[in-house]
Amino acid sequence: MIAAAGALKTPPASIASRYRAWLADGTVFLVPFAIIVFNTDPDPLVTVLGSQLLALLYFVILWSPLGGGKTVGMRIYHLRVVRTDGRPLSLPRAFLRYVGLFLMQLSLIGVLSVVLDDQRRGWHDNLADSLVIAE
Numbered sequence: 193m194i195a196a197a198g199a200l201k202t203p204p205a206s207i208a209s210r211y212r213a214w215l216a217d218g219t220v221f222l223v224p225f226a227i228i229v230f231n232t233d234p235d236p237l238v239t240v241l242g243s244q245l246l247a248l249l250y251f252v253i254l255w256s257p258l259g260g261g262k263t264v265g266m267r268i269y270h271l272r273v274v275r276t277d278g279r280p281l282s283l284p285r286a287f288l289r290y291v292g293l294f295l296m297q298l299s300l301i302g303v304l305s306v307v308l309d310d311q312r313r314g315w316h317d318n319l320a321d322s323l324v325i326a327e
Contacts, residue, residue, distance in 0.1 A: 202278075202325040202326065202327070203325065203326055204311045204312045204313075204323060204324065204325060204326070205269075205271045205312065205324040205325055205326045206312075206326065207306065207307060207312060209269045209270075209271060209326060210271065210306070210312070210324055212265070212268075212269050213263065213265035213266045213268065213269045213271050214265060215265070216264060216265030216268050216269070217250075217263045217264060217265035217266075218265075220263075220264045220265065221246070221247065221250055225243060225246065244294075247290075248287075248290055250263070251263065251286070251289075251290045251293070252283065252286045252287050252289075252290050253286075254266075255273050255281050255286040255289060255290075255322075256280070256281055256282065256283045256285075256286040257280045257281075257282070257283075258283070260272070261273045261274055261280050261281060266324075270326060270327045271324055271325065271326060271327065272324070272325055272327055273289070273322050273323070273324050273325075274322065274323055274325060275321055275322060275323070276321050276322065276323050281320065281322055285320045285321065285322065286320070288319055288320045289316045289317070289319065289320035289322055290316070291316075291319070292314075292315050292316030292317075292318075292319035292320060293314075293316040295315070295316075296314055296315040296316050302314065302315050311323060312324070
């Protein structure tokens with residue numbers, strides 16, 4: 193929760209729990225999508241654009257107050273994404289976090305930024321002023 197000075201009392205989530213939540217989200221998201229793609233054989237451009245649109249909707253909605261700041265993987269591993277002051281992410285900040293995540297995954301340095309930061313904040317977290325916490 194939030195301390196009097198506005199600092200968050202809850203510790204940042206561990207790298208291991210964030211990774212496990214990410215794998216769980218990938219399974220929840222990709223398995224049904226793969227079944228649809230393999231059974232319908234859509235155009236490759238439709239597949240790429242469709243997967244990005246679905247991922248954007250999945251993450252932005254679930255990271256926002258609409259989803260309680262938790263994806264399915266985060267619910268399994270008791271994690272939540274919040275602003276650095278403990279408030280929930282707004283829809284625009286959740287969108288900004290997704291854009292940062294997309295760009296971060298294009299770079300090994302971006303992915304390593306989570307490991308190198310003392311609060312385990314990646315580029316996407318810094319961009320959206322967010323933090324993943326353990327509950």
